[in-house]
Amino acid sequence: MQHSLSISFHAPRTLLLLVLLPWVRGAVGQEGFCSVPPSVVAESTTKPLYWKVTNPTLSPANLQDLPGFTRSVYRWDHALITPESHVFSPLPDWVNTLGAYLITPAMGAHFSMYLAKMQENSRSGLPPKDVERYISLENHYPEQIIGSTETQPLLETPGEVFELRKLLPTSAPYDFNIHIMDFQPGEYLNVKEVHYNQHGLLLLEGQGIYRLGDSWYPVQAGDVIWMAPFVPQWYAALGKTPSRYLLYKDVNRNPL
Template sequence: MASTPIRHLHPLFLFVLVASLRCGAAAGDGDGGEGFCSAEPSSECSGGQPLYWKVTHPTLAPAHLQDLPGFTRSVFKRDHALITPESHVFSPLPDWINTLGAYLISPAIGAHFTMYLANMQDGSKSAPPPKDVERLIFVLQGSISLSVGTGTTHSLSVDSYAYLPLLPTSLLYDFNIHIMDFQPGEYLNVKEVHYNQHGLLLLEGQGIYRLGDSWYPVQAGDTIWMAPFVPQWYAALGKTRTRYLLYKDVNRNPLI
């Protein structure tokens, strides 16, 4: 019987979370066609605590553990990982100018996408994403300017996001992003088990995440990677809502 060649999908996806250091101070650009989207403008610079303040200024550990040498809540297992802020290591980002980044998820962990934080200042700038690579930018703090191939410039404030390049109707582009909100006491109705893998950044709140047979207390600033078929479930705790940003590969061929 003759075999049919399998068409391989592109293995690398970039998911960029931009955290600028001051309101209105960051600048970045990209190329590769239109694909710009934006949430409602943020009033972060009008005073008060920024919307996602706890992501960039997290509580690293309970008070009675903060002075314990070697303490971390980070966990890495075969089919999932919890990466907490005390594990972030910032260094210069390749192809970025005047920018420090911390990689949260990468192919080295078993993922086929990359998620990282980028701290930008006045004069910071990024190169366009590599060819055939999808990039999503989500602004956590401050604001940036985004220039696309047509020469149009967009201003992105907190809660704004952009996708590069234009999303075609093709299995090569399986990028799917959700913003999930839970009020205190709300939880997922079912324990999910499916072939999609996920990347998750908690933006607000706290709760309990089940990954496999393990149960993890999580809070704003935590990152989670979930491999295909790992059992997963979440419940929101505390007095404020939970919000997290979720990556999912929805069109990927499970045979590849």
């Protein structure tokens, strides 16, 4: 039975749900929100989109000879949550769906991020009441957005070499955005970022090295990262294949 994978963020007034399987895309349009070019889709007829997210190279099966081993790390200002640490359980009010909470306020984040494993007869629930941390502005109202990653324009990244797409409008009604960032092998961030924004990151393809604070972490498809405000952060794509990750970022509001 084929399963789907979705990533949900609770932060603004609108629940963002990203479904990562080709068979679901027909339900939301010709292409999914995180779709890939036709050439890539043609090669993935036997595997779901971003299949490495749930089947990474270093999967739990490869760790059977290393009892107790995990690459997962939790610190006061960042966390790396790797697939062998995911704990799935039924999601409240969802039908035939298992979820794994990866980032929540319990670790210091001001948003929640979780994976949901869905089947063809699964159904999502409504966002819980009174948990959305949306900072409203007078006469500004966000709307539901459905689209395709590959139809979003590439944005300028002065001084950088990676490709950047934003999946939500950059206008004032939205107090967060979701970025798709693409790196070719060997490319890296030029800026060693330190800022007030929080991040939730899911590596969709490829592998590399992520610096968080004073630590350096090898990462690969399926890894999730939480970055607190002002933690030093930097990424370099390694390996022989391109690297792509999805990034949550709070925006358009005065941090004061």
